[in-house]
Amino acid sequence: MAIQKVGVVGCGLMGHGIVQVAAQGGCQVVVLEAEQKFLDSGLARIDKSLTKLAEKAAEKAVKEGKANEADAKAKATADAAATRARIRGTTSQQDLADCDLVIEAIVENLDVKKKLFKELGAICKASTIFASNTSSFPIGEMATASGRPARFVGLHFFNPVQLMKLVEVVRTDSTDAQVFEDAKAFGAACGKAPVACKDTPGFVVNRLLVPYMTEAMRMLERGDATAQDIDTAMKLGCGYPMGPIELTDYVGLDTTLFIVEGWTKRYPDEPAFTVPAVLREKVKLGKLGRKTGEGFYKWEGDKRA
Ligand code: CAA
Ligand code: NAD
Secondary structure, three states, rough: OOOOOEEEEEOOHHHHHHHHHHHHHHEEEEEEOOOHHHHHHHHHHHEEOOOOHHHHHHHHHOOOOOOOHHHHHHHHHEEEEEHOOOOEEOHHHHHHOOOOOEOOOOOOOOHHHHHHHHHHHHHHHOEEEEEOOOOOOOOOHHHHHHHHHEEEEEEEEOOOOOOOOEEEEEOOOOHHHHHHHHHHHHHHHHHEEEEEEEEEOOHHHHHHHHHHHHHHHHHHHHOOOHHHHHHHHHHHHHHHOOHHHHHHHHHHHHHHHHHHHHHHHOOOOOOOOOOOOOHHHHHHHHEEEEHEEOOEEEEEEEOOH
């Protein structure tokens, strides 16, 4: 594979997962955070996830009769340690200079992302491919800001990255054909099924998913049904793993608000892109969902309380 060394910017909810799957795919990974304390908490989440996945891999090997318990545990633990050894944290942008691919997973704010790519464009080697994990912003605008539009794609992973099998690979009219193929091959190496998308608002998944989530919030505002009943209805009626209200908590209310606000600004006449008042109110109160322990529901770590 053309991509051997990967930089990830942001080690939050998405960034830590992207770091992990890239390392599981055999890449050397450098992860950049704004502050050491965010780096520490992101790396701690990776450790926890690797431990959990190693336990599961060992159980599976025993169940399938491939190894006895002690050997299965030893192998799974060694594999997790090898993955972890491929990951290095940093707070210096310079450490991304020789990466083959840099994936951005910072706050959903277009100006902040453009500023970052302008800086990276001046630091990284000429062959570095840039990618954004944005949920909703135009890849083309970030590509222009980076100064290397031909070497720019969207790589949109899904939450939780370690478990969700999809990656959307987004090309603009300027994306070089080989760069697009390299990005797809990288997604596959991370264990994901890549789908090709054009640079349209929300690509495929979020163009369908986010209006569904906001419509559920509007149902709640109108008092059509409780949050619990909306979620139960979609889980049992459609077989979804989570209902739309719980999913909003899982994604983060701040991120969901940034996505819809960005669209409202750009497409003021599109009725599917309007912000529910309840979303704005909860964000104002700091109730951001799972990440702050409360959104529409209360959370204890990764689980509903
Ligand atoms: N790493 C390793 N293991 C993990 C993990 C992680 N990050 N997260 C969960 N697990 C493990 C759990 O510990 C659990 O293990 P046990 O079976 O040993 O208990 C197992 O995975 C299953 O997890 P849960 O018990 O929490 O429950 P679940 O069966 O409901 O699965 C889920 C969780 C995979 C998140 C599932 O509920 C689901 O698919 N939800 C929908 C997620 C979704 O739609 N994501 C897309 C969001 S939109 C987006 O990402 C795009 C955007 O731009 C906003
Ligand atoms: P998050 O708030 O959990 O993490 C963002 C991280 O980026 C934080 O740890 C922050 O300290 C760090 N950061 C901010 N500016 C930085 C900079 N200049 N340099 C280095 N680090 C910086 O957010 P998230 O939920 O992981 O979302 C990140 C991106 O992924 C957003 O664009 C979001 O839209 C997208 N996304 C989110 C989800 C989701 O379900 N939350 C799913 C897919 C895509």
